[in-house]
Amino acid sequence: MKPRVAIFDFACCEGCQLQILNMEEELLELLSVIDPVEWREAMSDRSEDYDIAIVEGSITREQDADRLRAIRERAKVLIAIGACATLGGVNRLKNHFPMAEVQKIVYGDAAAMPHLATMPTRAIDEIVKVDYKVEGCPINAQELSRVIRALLAGSAPATPDYPLCVECKKGENPCRYDYGEICLGPLTRAGCNAWCPSNGFWCFGCRGLLDDANVEAAEKVMEQYGRTADELREKIILFNTPREPGE
Amino acid sequence: MTAPRPDETDIYLPRPATLIETESLTAHERFFRFEMDAGVELSYRPGQFLEISMPGFGECPISISSAPSAGGDRGFELVVRRVGNVTRALHGLEPGDRIGVRGPFGAPFPVEDALTGHDLLFICGGLGLVPLRSAINYVLNRRDDYGEVTVLLGARTPADRLFTRELYAWKLRDDLVLEETVDAADPSWGAHVGVITKLIPRLKLAPENTRALICGPPIMYRFVLKELEKQGMSAEHIYLSLERRMKCGVGKCGHCQINGLYTCRQGPVFKYADIAAVREAI
Amino acid sequence: MPQKLIDQSSLGHWVAALIAEHKVYGVQAKADRFAFDALTEADDLRLDHDVTILPPKKYFHPPQEILLQFDREAMTFESVFHAEPFILLGVHPYDMAAISQLDKVFSMDHRDRHYLARREAATIVVCDVQTASPEVFAGCMGHATMEGQSGHDMLLTLLDDGRYLVDPVSAKGEALMGPLAHAPEADQAALQARKRVWDRNRRQLQKNKLKMKPSELPGLLAGSYDHPVWEERAELCYSCGSCNLVCPTCYCFDLRDELNWDLRTGRRLREWDGCMLRGFAAVAGGHNFRARRADRYRHRYFRKGKYTWEAYGEIACVGCGRCISACTANIANPVEVFNRLLEER
Amino acid sequence: MPSKKIDIDVRHITRVEGHGNILVRARDGVIEKTEWQVPEAPRFFEAMVRGCSFQDIQTIVSRICGICSVTHSLAALKALEDALGVEVSEQTIRLRILAHYGEQLESHSLHVGYLAAPDLLGRKSVIPLAASHPDLVRTVIAIHRAGNLIMEKLAGRKTHPVRLIPGGFAMLPTAADLRALKHELEATLPRLQVLAEAVAGLAGAFPAFERDTEYVALMKEPTYPYYHGDIGSSDTGEKVPVREFERVVNEYVTPQSTAKWTRWHRESYMVGALARFNLNGTWLQPLAKATAEALGLRQGCCNPYLNNLAQVVESVHVVERSLQLIDELLSAGIRPETPKVAPRAGVGVGAVEAPRGVLFHKYELDAKGNCLSANMCIPTNQNHANIQQDLEALVPQIIDRERDEIRRLMEMLVRAYDPCISCSTHFLNVEFV
């Protein structure tokens, strides 16, 4: 029997779900091996009975955390897709400000209204257990496809634990540092085929920092390029704002 | 360099084998007996390993645990610890299921030459029994060619012991001394408790005439070697089987290098004298 | 074999003729750098390049290649070989030296048919260096020219008078000479002129100066295992493997399986790996045989200067200088490290 | 006889981008409540970009919306360049417009083919259509892929562009890229004809609902603009410069509402494909014009359901225009350019037409080029009040129908707007009944 798959989203741009639709013809192959039972962006069907939950987006409100917990209860396997789900995404930038200030900036005088409450952005695995992560902003459909095929075959898909530079070099890109830019490739988990440097742009770290990212080295190395550790940190926080303030 | 010949084997091409028999040994380790397809024989020596393919999951090196018979063998035995994708997939196999096999690869224990006529001391830590079992049974099949045979065995707990029936049979033999120890005992345990090195001084070794064969977890070697040296054994007479990360098994992929040595070609069985000065070895 | 002299425009016509009949890869501009790529226009060929981002090894040992196809229900495996003939235009002598090293690695003992098939399919046209790259030191490593080296099929040299000396050195190379039948043969003067280019290149391809003979490296390293340089420099190492991946002599790889959507058939892939990457020597159970950055950092230099010498009789650095520019932390310069070891021996 | 009671409570309408709810309560034909609500979690982009460098802003704000990320990047880049006093080259403008056409094509084909088509064919999603109408689905996929391909070749990827940077392009397409695109787009035109015919055949499935509406879009005669222009309205002939967009959108927070709403000359206005068609239809390309005719779509149309038809017409238009642009680019040759942008203090505004309507970004930068404040006004926000007005006008006309039918027609109406709710930089959070 085909596994029942449900796709859910929380605070995000839904760009990762879009990558699933962007699989184009391959989407038909995906649909030949799974049974999608809920996918609000693309289907009107609903179900509470599923094997695999694919979750996109970050958690910014208590009621969303509750909904996520309910999803976790029902799913045998939970896959977090995209930077919002795995890291908190750009949404986490707001954690640098007090929440009251964030609301004020956007809503002005209306900010005091109780239904505008928001909480610091959290990634999915800060609320529930995540079985697999597909990193990236947006995810790479090829990677999701590989993860799903591996899972369906009973294999545990792994994310690379080496820096992006590996894939960047394999792609034979000129290095962004040669142009005086700050690229987070040496600190960032590979897996996207160095999508951004391959298009002439620096890596901004959307796949998350490596477990052993040598940030101290990077801070020292900045000087060699006439840049500062502060500039480096400004780049890092775009997608890798620490989980706890000051962490 | 010469052009590839069309009939030349592809060193990455596995050959199919069928699972004949499998049995759980511990919570994490399983025994397997496979047979190559009719007409295909593996001629392997104790200490060698195979690259086992579970297509879709990958490939990994696994020591041959059975003893070779006189001619070639269609059958071979493995013991696999479940740690990742390939090994988990192997644990899911049922008799009749098929796998892919490359090999045998690697340098064996010199059971046919350097070891004959000598007392043999086997020191096995945990999964280290798996390749050494091949050598032990090889020796037991030709018992007269060797002197005293002593087997030291260490396991984490009694429940982690492999091949318990076979160990019992060895225990009953009077031409083999088997001493066992565990790190943590349970109430039923009647043998030693503690690290395997503690068993060595109790042996009445004839250091000149003894040849030691060792396999175990990375941390075990240093202590065992120190103890053997203390007993007066020469590095020339000690053989170690070492594990490393390994992908190709044929000296190309670079993963298994110990400094400049390839574990898959110069090893996995090394004479201690050859690697005593190799810094990454022990 | 006939050596010919041609001018730049006949070279263009000749390349165009090659493109018309063969699959040709040649050096071309990539942004403001250079790279080997499929050549569709003779004008795109840049024989004046200083160095390519990746070495031409990518045509023999690609970043990713399919080794096998399998069917897991039938448990069948089928080798995939790539034997489509191709011409490689513009390989520099140091890169040719590196290809010859790979030839040894992949043909000794267990012969690697996948590599050998690609290698056999290639016709390699080496071109003497016209522009020295900022970091090159092939002159120190003995690989500035093709003198005393082999493995290639043809050598092109731009002489000072603006003409090219075309020198086929194998049957494959000679087979490319057809369109040049009417070109004048190279005379003694031309061969002398080539000698001058070689002499000059030997001197000029020394942007970094190695203060010893390459053959002294194994001995030097043997006494330097505990030198402080490894710890000091590795502090800035990202473990990014860039120095491995751009190196023409590095060949380490990983094997990985991928399934098709039928979840039954799939392929086994070979992908470049690198000894500087953290997990390179990690095994099940979490043990890592080179867990520290310094362990991995030292290993790379030992492989370059000692281990490969012991296994294949080769120093695994040809002096292309790629690792120097690829390292964003600026710590991967072999010459700096080796010279320091020499000074502090 | 029990009184007829209708309670419709669609929590999270499906096949739209983001979360929206529809609520209707009626007793004995008396409509007590008709509400369009948006429970999307707010994301506070205006707060998030504060303090960020102008170099990182397009990276952040493209994440406002996955489906119109090129549009958001372009609006941001135009605003930033306005603030920094940067003039971009003609080549950059052409390439940007081409990338932007890719997004229009991708978004419109996604909306018509994947999200709206199931309504017209009485299905719950595109998935059963793959079995029942395989040829149509494959045609839609091919069109969608063409749109994506433009973005990939021009912007570097399908979603969240990386090549679009202040001052120009981080990497330029090659002539070979453009030729490949041309090839693909030439094959797309006949596919669009197939789609248009299929949609024309389903014209009966569009409800005949009309409501006199103010339409707002960028205008720049004699073109059908997405990237250039001033703000125009169907109510007046006035053209408002983009810099004065705040005079048009008049954002306000209503106590009963879930979002900041907007209004100009009336209670509400509509932006998007239909608005553009009504204001600029004269300047469509010939095939697009012919397609409009074949679909029976005429300027002055005020049936919001027919927004889908306008999307089909626009799809044809952008492909025709893309082919022209590619020819212009190829004959001029791609010149290498390295964007150089220096920071300075300033305020800038940028507007572009998103697939769903006109989008405004505004930034204030300090001397280092770091963002002091930001404001983004997105099309779906501008449409919310109009959706509410449409629903209020629609429900009395259909209140005697079956509950499910009422629900279906309301959902379909909302869906016709192609709302992009996750763009909700402004949305409020509400308690539900």
Ligand SMILES: Cc1cc2nc3c(=O)[nH]c(=O)nc-3n(C[C@H](O)[C@H](O)[C@H](O)COP(=O)(O)OP(=O)(O)OC[C@H]3O[C@@H](n4cnc5c(N)ncnc54)[C@H](O)[C@@H]3O)c2cc1C
């Ligand atoms: C010569 C030799 C003989 C061996 N004999 C046996 C044996 O008889 N029985 C047995 O159970 N195991 C044996 N091993 C270990 C076995 O190869 C690894 O446990 C196995 O590769 C793990 O594969 P996996 O796919 O299940 O795990 P993976 O999912 O690949 O990874 C799990 C962990 O294993 C590590 N790993 C991955 N590949 C290898 C590799 N090739 N070698 C070592 N570690 C790796 C990874 O770093 C990771 O931490 C032997 C290893 C060698 C080198």
Ligand code: SF4
């Ligand atoms: S561009 Fe970035 S990812 Fe690529 S090599 Fe340079 S630092 Fe690494």
Ligand code: SF4
């Ligand atoms: S070690 Fe560095 S300089 Fe030497 S061959 Fe490799 S990349 Fe070139």
Ligand code: SF4
């Ligand atoms: S390129 Fe530099 S930083 Fe990267 S692994 Fe090599 S030495 Fe370390």
